[in-house]
Structure formats: structure tokens, C-alpha cells
Amino acid sequence: MRYEYKDPKLGSILGLTDDIKNDNLRFTSTENTIKFLWNRNEAPLTIIVDDLELELEPNQLVTVTYLQYVSFSKTDLPLSAILFNREFYCISDHDSEVSCNGILFFGTQDLPIISVPSDQLKKFNLWFDVFVEEFATPDNIQGDMLQMLLKRLIIMSTRLAKEQLIVKTLKNDQIDVIRKFNYLVDMHYKTKRKVSDYAEMLFKSPKTLSNLFSIYNQKPPQQIILERLALEAKRLIHFTDKQNQEIAFDLGFNDPAHFSRFFKKMTQMTPSEYRENTLEVA
Structure with missing residues (x-):
């Protein structure tokens, strides 16, 4: 099962499949798309994200963006997927509606794996069925309806992510600062490497940010920035x-030698050593 909605005038794409491994190349384009990957099987399955194996348990879903490298070479069960590009639904422009940036998408922490609880599984499955049904109803408002359903999925998933991935003792405004920080780091890590840069954009003091992440029991903000930079270096290599x-x-980096020192400090290997190591593993 594969469905695709596209608007050539806008360049927008929305896709739905129950087997992304087989259908990935059958869509008009999957470049620059954000994906929901949902294991609807009764057994776990494996995907590879940035060369790291990730196991999805039954009724777990994960989101990936176009910044990540995803492989289904070890995926041996059908994996449902919803994919869309910025032209179809720009999560940055609609962040005030869905509050997902830095939690579901464009975060610097671990991949957001969400478990759909048994008491909500019926709601998610119903959403999936309605989504499929809407693809079979081509009319002049189909795009609007599909966008509304996609927004519904984002909101449902964001709520679960906040419950499962974020400390419940935090207030909503604290959660908002954390997710916005994660999003801003993903957008600006190449040019802004100091906590004070992000504190200024968030209208907070660097100390306030550091204290908040300490309460959140997460890595210090400065470490998050540097690890995001190192991750991109590893991806490029x-x-x-x-x-x-x-x-x-x-x-x-203006000086390659400075980059090499930074990379070795973060990974215990020089860029050349890391390159050779990945070639050997491949």
C-alpha cells in the first residue's frame, strides 16, 4: 500500500506507505522530507540511523529528518511511514500550533522513540485508517484535509513525547525553552558555538539555561552544542x-588543524582515523 499527494505548483509532497523499505524509491521524491516511522507489527524490527542500529518495538514510532541518514537494509518486517516536505507542511512556520520542534524534530538529543500506549492505540489506528481513506478522496480540498490529519498526528505524538521523554516536573514554559534550544542548536551549530549565543536568542541568561538542563538531568548546553558539531562531522566523513x-x-573551522584537534577531542580519533575505521567496518 502506497499513497502520495503532490502539488507540482508548490513542490509539496505527502506520502504514506505500510512498507517504506520497498516503497522508498517509488515516491516522486524522498529528499528533504521528514518521516514518521511506525512499527505496527507484533515483533520488533531494526532500522539504521546515522550508521547506528535502532530497534523499534511493536507500536513504537520514531521521527527522522532530512539531516539524518536512514537505511532499511536490516529491516525485515513491513515498516509504516508518513513522509512530507516543508512545502506541504512547514513545522517551523506552524510551531506555535504544534510545538514539536526540539522534541519530535530537529533536536540534538537521542532520537525521539515514542511508545503508543495500549489505551491510545485505538486512537492512532483510527487516525491511520482515516488518513488512508482521505487519500482515496481526491477533490479540491484533499490537500487541506491531509494537512489537518498530519497536524493531528504531530500533536498526538508531541504529547506522548512530552510525557515519555521529558521530565514531568518541568513546567510547560521550561519545556518550551529546552525544545527551542535544541531546535536552535540544530539550525545554527555551524556558526554559533557558545551557550551565550543561544541564551541571547531565547532571552535567557547562560546560567538560567545551564540550571534548567541540570534540572532536566541532561547534558550541559555547551556539551550539546559541541556534540552536535561532532555528529555532523562524522556524518560528512x-x-x-x-x-x-x-x-x-x-x-x-577556519583552520583544518583546529578541526582535527576538535574532532579528536570529541571522538578520540583524528578525522583520518575515523574515516579509515568506518571503511573497515563497511
Whole structure:
């Protein structure tokens, strides 16, 4: 089962499949798309994100963005997926509606794996059935209806993520600061590497941010920034043909030697050693 809605004038795409491994290349385009990956089986399955194996238990879903490298080479069961691009629904423009950035998407922490509780499974399955039904109703408001249903999924998933992934003792405004920080780091890590840069954008003091992340029992903000930079360096080394000097400049380092020192400090390997190691593993 594969459905696709597209608007050539806007370049917008929305896709739905119950087997993304087989259908991934059958969509008009999957580049620059955000994906919900949902294990609707009764057994766990494996996906690979940024070269790390990730096991999804039954009725778990995870979100990935176009910043990540996803492989289904080890996925041996049908994996349902919903994919969409910015032209179909821009989560940044609609963040005030769905409050998902930094929680579901564009966060610097671990991948947001969400478990659908048994008491909510009926609601999620009903949403899926209505989504499928709407694809079979082509009319002049189909795009609006599909967008509304996608927004519903984002809201339902964000609520679960806040319950399952974020300390419940935090107030909503504290959660909002954390998710906005994560989002801003994902957007600006190449050019802004100090906590004070993000504190200024969030109208907070650096100390307030550090204290909040301490309450949240998470890594310090400065470490999150540096680890995001190191993650992108590893992605570029592993998944592109760019040389170390190119990667250094791409990531905002004026001196390749400075980049090499930074990378070794973060990974205990030089960029060249990391490249050789990944080739050996491959």
C-alpha cells in the first residue's frame, strides 16, 4: 500500500506507505522530507540511523529528518511511514500550533522513540485508517484535509513525547525553552558555538539555561552544542566524499588543524582515523 499527494505548483509532497523499505524509491521524491516511522507489527524490527542500529518495538514510532541518514537494509518486517516536505507542511512556520520542534524534530538529543500506549492505540489506528481513506478522496480540498490529519498526528505524538521523554516536573514554559534550544542548536551549530549565543536568542541568561538542563538531568548546553558539531562531522566523513579540509570549512573551522584537534577531542580519533575505521567496518 502506497499513497502520495503532490502539488507540482508548490513542490509539496505527502506520502504514506505500510512498507517504506520497498516503497522508498517509488515516491516522486524522498529528499528533504521528514518521516514518521511506525512499527505496527507484533515483533520488533531494526532500522539504521546515522550508521547506528535502532530497534523499534511493536507500536513504537520514531521521527527522522532530512539531516539524518536512514537505511532499511536490516529491516525485515513491513515498516509504516508518513513522509512530507516543508512545502506541504512547514513545522517551523506552524510551531506555535504544534510545538514539536526540539522534541519530535530537529533536536540534538537521542532520537525521539515514542511508545503508543495500549489505551491510545485505538486512537492512532483510527487516525491511520482515516488518513488512508482521505487519500482515496481526491477533490479540491484533499490537500487541506491531509494537512489537518498530519497536524493531528504531530500533536498526538508531541504529547506522548512530552510525557515519555521529558521530565514531568518541568513546567510547560521550561519545556518550551529546552525544545527551542535544541531546535536552535540544530539550525545554527555551524556558526554559533557558545551557550551565550543561544541564551541571547531565547532571552535567557547562560546560567538560567545551564540550571534548567541540570534540572532536566541532561547534558550541559555547551556539551550539546559541541556534540552536535561532532555528529555532523562524522556524518560528512562517513556519508560523503568530502575531504577533511572541505569538511572543516563546511563546519565553520577556519583552520583544518583546529578541526582535527576538535574532532579528536570529541571522538578520540583524528578525522583520518575515523574515516579509515568506518571503511573497515563497511
